[in-house]
Amino acid sequence: MIRQFRKKLFRATIYNISKMHKRNLTSLANLSKTEVKQFIDSFDVVLTDCDGVLWLDNKVYEGSPEAVNYLRSLGKKIFYVTNNSTKNRDDLQQKNEKMGYISKKEEIMSSAYLTASYLKERSFNKKVYIVGSKGLTSEFDEVNIKYLPIGPDIVEYNLLEYIDNFKLEPDVGAVVVGFDEHISYIKMLKAASYLNDPNCLFIATNTDERFPVGNSQVVKPGSGAIVKSIETCAERKPVLIGKPGTYIAQAIQKTCKIDPQRTLMIGDRCNTDILLGTRCGYQTLLVLSGVTKLEEVQKWKESSNKEENDLVPDFYINKLGDLLSLVN
Ligand SMILES: [Mg+2]
Structure with missing residues (x-):
């Protein structure tokens, strides 16, 4: 007593x-x-x-x-918990091990993994147009979410001609925007065009303005800058998966009850x-x-x-x- x-x-x-x-x-x-x-x-x-x-x-x-x-x-x-969408949980687990952090895969909550979980929870069965990298595609592969190819996408000839001939891929039900070192005008055009359909989901992995960098002369733009550009031309606001969005807290609550x-x-x-x-x-x-x-x-x-x-x-x-x- x-x-x-x-x-x-x-x-x-x-x-x-x-x-x-x-x-x-x-x-x-x-x-x-x-x-x-x-x-x-x-x-x-x-x-x-x-x-x-x-x-x-x-x-x-x-x-x-x-x-x-x-x-x-x-x-x-x-x-x-990381907003970085360029790595999947296996990559981060390996990085932890290499650097001496004890961790289990289920303890890693990355924005790429959480974006895949968010779509899975909604039984998403269409294709995703991704402005992002392999961190996202590999997490999508783990839960069988289909997507259009990623990588460089630029205007190879006259822009007006490109626009005249442009056709949306059928069956795209979501636009996911994360960090993409190949961000281009064409990607903005495609993302905004898919988002013209109000039923198309608009998801941002994170909105960090910049990455921390060792070289003080360099500003390394983060996903936030890319999200903002697409948000501006799409005239829509995305669902935010990463911090300070609270989806991450809901995901953790599902794995263990926390006070x-x-x-x-x-x-x-x-x-x-x-x-x-x-x-x-x-x-x-x-x-x-x-x-x-x-x-x-x-x-x-x-x-x-x-x-x-x-x-x-x-x-x-x-x-x-x-x-x-x-x-x-
Ligand atoms: Mg940080």
């Missing part, structure tokens, strides 16, 4: 600690070792973003694998990762190793605009790899 009471009191204290820091932009580095341990005790499930948190392209962030594996060793359930208050979302981008966490009532931890800069978040915290307040995380840390040094 007393033990149960103590346990309840302990859980309540932890809950209050996490509540106290709600969207407060608390630096984990400014907490005592005991407080960091209480923070870690306050969640059972971890959703971690990948690009900018675990790795940058093919370079692993030092200390991140140890931090994620440490949380797993404490019995936390880990999900790898939002005891779930932690880790990410490097506030308008996807942290916003998803806010929308779902999760605790949130921003890492400063990727896209969002601390100065931006400080501005959002002071803002009187609620939409900007929703981008503010509960906690932040310079990089995930610093976590272990704060508890040891």
Whole structure:
């Protein structure tokens, strides 16, 4: 009885600690070792973003694998949630293994996999016009969803002549837009033409504006830029599968029952990762190793605009790899 009471009191204290820091932009580095341990005790499930948190392209962030594996060793359930649509779950599983992250395929929630699941759930039996890459086609193959060929598609002769002779492929019931390095005017034309039919589904894997890049002179446009171009000419808004869309949370709830208050979302981008966490009532931890800069978040915290307040995380840390040094 007393033990149960103590346990309840302990859980309540932890809950209050996490509540106290709600969207407060608390630096984990400014907490005592005991407080960091209480923070870690306050969640059972971890959703971690990948690009900018675990790795940058093919370079692993030092200390991140140890931090994620440490949380797993404490019995936390880990999900790898990525908006990147260029890789399928097998690719990501291999990447995790190579970089030292322990993972199972079912723990990987990529926007390509989730897009395939979304169509499958709707018993979709037509063809998909894809503006995207093999990450999508391989996930579609796994669930037998048919699609038109992907790859470069450009005007090989006069555009007006092309338009005069253009015919829509029959049986296309969805346009899926993700990252496509071969984005072209013709692809925009085709996507918008299929989307003229109001019954044709319009799905965006994600709307990230840019990728994090090591070279500060380069801006690497993300799927968001491609989605926006098609949204503009199609004059329609897509269903968003990736973060901050909450479909990902529904998909996770189907695999394991999670308590939002005891779930932690880790990410490097506030308008996807942290916003998803806010929308779902999760605790949130921003890492400063990727896209969002601390100065931006400080501005959002002071803002009187609620939409900007929703981008503010509960906690932040310079990089995930610093976590272990704060508890040891
Ligand atoms: Mg990221």
